[in-house]
Amino acid sequence: MNREQISGIAHTGHPIKAPLDDDSVGRLLEHALPRGDGRGGGRGSAPGNGQRGERVLDLGCGTAEWLLRALSTRPHLHAEGVDVSEVALIQARREASRLGVDERLVLHHREAADFVAVEPFDLVISVGATHAFGGLLPTLAAARKHLAPGGRVLIGESFWDRTPSPAAVGMFGDLDDLATTVDRVVADGWTPVHGHVSTRGELDAYEWACWGSLASWALDHPADPAAAQVLETAGTQRSQWLHGYRDSFGFLCLVLRETPETSGIRVSGNE
Incomplete structure (x- = not known):
């Protein structure tokens, strides 16, 4: 079984591939989605022209869960998603059809x-x-190229909540702490207008869901040739989390707007 298939099983019970619960996802979308009347002329359109409806793009959308939730609550919204996984996109198309x-x-x-x-x-x-x-800043540079005037970016990134172990750094690389992560975003020309730091409950729930879903699949399919591999993967990943990065890993989501060049606050005061 390849990595993509294993990821698909792992996220069966947690379709948002990030340590966020449903309430947090809903609040983030509420703060990030266009706030017009939903019938055209979103943030990027001239007021009242009605020529272009609200448009949302997800770069690295996977199964497009963010887009599906947005589309389900905004009947005049149009969305596009981009991903390298054809398997994930097939699942997204199937779910979009089911939701209408x-x-x-x-x-x-x-x-x-x-x-x-x-x-x-x-x-x-x-x-x-x-x-x-x-990385974070190249992602924001890509988002900026696609953004309409007055638009917003919703980005999620990992950070070190505490000093990491060498094993944790080996898994995730040289992440910044929370304050430095936000400072880098601000220095790059963005103003946070909303943010969410995943709670310990959200972080733990995500890990238990992923490795529990893998273990359950293996136990439910003992005759499958991949069952032993999947069960071993679940145990290894769970151990790496508990012994390696549980006490140091953090996850941040930010809703961003571009900082006007004339505002005088383009660069963080900590630089």
């Missing part, structure tokens, strides 16, 4: 970093996918 939002969702099977948009978007999402661009 497939006519408002376009999915692109390609590298998120190579995506070129035809029109700008009122909201660009990239939660837990900064690796696809080579």
Whole structure:
């Protein structure tokens, strides 16, 4: 069984591939989605022209869970998602059809970093996918290229909540702490207008869900040739979490707007 298949099983009980509960996802979308009347002329359109409806893009969308939730609550919203996983996109299309939002969702099977948009978007999402661009700031640079004037970015990134162990650094690399992560974003020309730091409950629930789903699948399919591999993977990942990074790993989501060049606050005061 390949890594993509294992990931799909692991996230069966936690479709948002980030340590966020449903309430947190809902609040983040509420703060990030366009706040017009929903009938055209979102943040990126001229007031009252009604020519272009609200548009949302997810770079590294996976199964498009963020987009599906947004589309389900905004009947005039149109969304596009980009991901390298055809398996994930097939699942997204199937779920969009079930929800009756497939006519408002376009999915692109390609590298998120190579995506070129035809029109700008009122909201660009990239939660837990900064690796696809080579880091946090390159991801924000990509989002900026797709953003309509006055639009927002919803980004999710890992950070070190406490000094990590060498094993944790080996798994996740040289992450910044929370304050430094936000300072870097501000220095890059963005103003946070909402944020959420995942709670211990959210972090733990995500890990238990992932490795528990893997273990359950293996136990439920003992005759499958991959069962032993999947059960071993679940145990290894659970052990790495409990012994390696549980006490130091953190996750941050930010809703961002571009800082005007004339504001005088483009660079963090800590620099």
